[in-house]
Amino acid sequence: MSDDNGKIVLMCTHGPEDPERATIPFVIATAAQASDIPVLIGFQVNGVMLARKGCPEHVFAAGFPPLKELMDIYIESGGELFVCGPCVQSRKINIEEEFIEGAKVVNAATFAKEISEAANVLVY
Amino acid sequence: MPTKFDQELDCSGLACPMPILKTKKAIDALQTGQVLKMVATDPGSLPDVQAWTSKTGHELLEHEKDGDKFIFYIKRK
Numbered sequence: 001m002s003d004d005n006g007k008i009v010l011m012c013t014h015g016p017e018d019p020e021r022a023t024i025p026f027v028i029a030t031a032a033q034a035s036d037i038p039v040l041i042g043f044q045v046n047g048v049m050l051a052r053k054g055c056p057e058h059v060f061a062a063g064f065p066p067l068k069e070l071m072d073i074y075i076e077s078g079g080e081l082f083v084c085g086p087c088v089q090s091r092k093i094n095i096e097e098e099f100i101e102g103a104k105v106v107n108a109a110t111f112a113k114e115i116s117e118a119a120n121v122l123v124y
Numbered sequence: 125m126p127t128k129f130d131q132e133l134d135c136s137g138l139a140c141p142m143p144i145l146k147t148k149k150a151i152d153a154l155q156t157g158q159v160l161k162m163v164a165t166d167p168g169s170l171p172d173v174q175a176w177t178s179k180t181g182h183e184l185l186e187h188e189k190d191g192d193k194f195i196f197y198i199k200r201k
Contacts (some may be wrong), residue, residue, distance in 0.1 A: 005179070007177075027140060027141050028141075030141050030170075031140075031143055031144050031145070031176075032177065033142070034144050034145050034147075034148040034180075035144075035175070035176055035179040035180055036179060036180055037179065061157040063139055064139055064140070065138075065139055065142055068139075073145060
């Protein structure tokens with residue numbers, strides 16, 4: 001058994017306009033959780049749209065399970081969702097009313113800390 | 125002689141990453157030393173199960189291919 005389970009950070013920068021790019025981070029993240037690999041998902045750019053209630057239900061990428069199913073597994077397994085504050089503000093999203101439970105708005109210093117502490121960072 | 129197993133899980137038709145997620149759940153429900161037989165049809169199943177067992181410490185006792193089915197016997201650590 002490998003003991004080099006460094007944390008991976010997956011940055012999701014595409015929303016429902018690109019279902020494959022929106023879904024694959026959750027494919028990797030849930031497999032990481034099942035493999036005891038620490039993982040964090042961050043939403044930036046239009047990826048923040050995926051944190052809106054009702055959005056994941058409409059994202060389907062061919063060849064993959066539905067995004068909503070994967071997101072539910074990720075969150076139920078203790079996965080965190082960090083959402084870029086400025087990206088949210090520029091899209092006039094109402095955090096209190098529109099965000100799914102578990103999504104946490106953070107800013108640059110938080111992302112910088114997580115990225116600097118990660119073994120690997122992938123940007124989708 | 126066929127490999128003995130304690131629990132069987134059919135992941136036929138499931139897309140990545142569901143076979144691994146369901147395998148983890150099934151293995152977690154077993155006792156140490158018990159064996160799970162898992163069947164999948166996803167073509168990436170073999171490298172995925174090998175990677176998963178190497179990360180988690182569970183033991184891939186045996187694997188075989190039967191038509192489009194990949195069959196795995198995994199022993200819980």
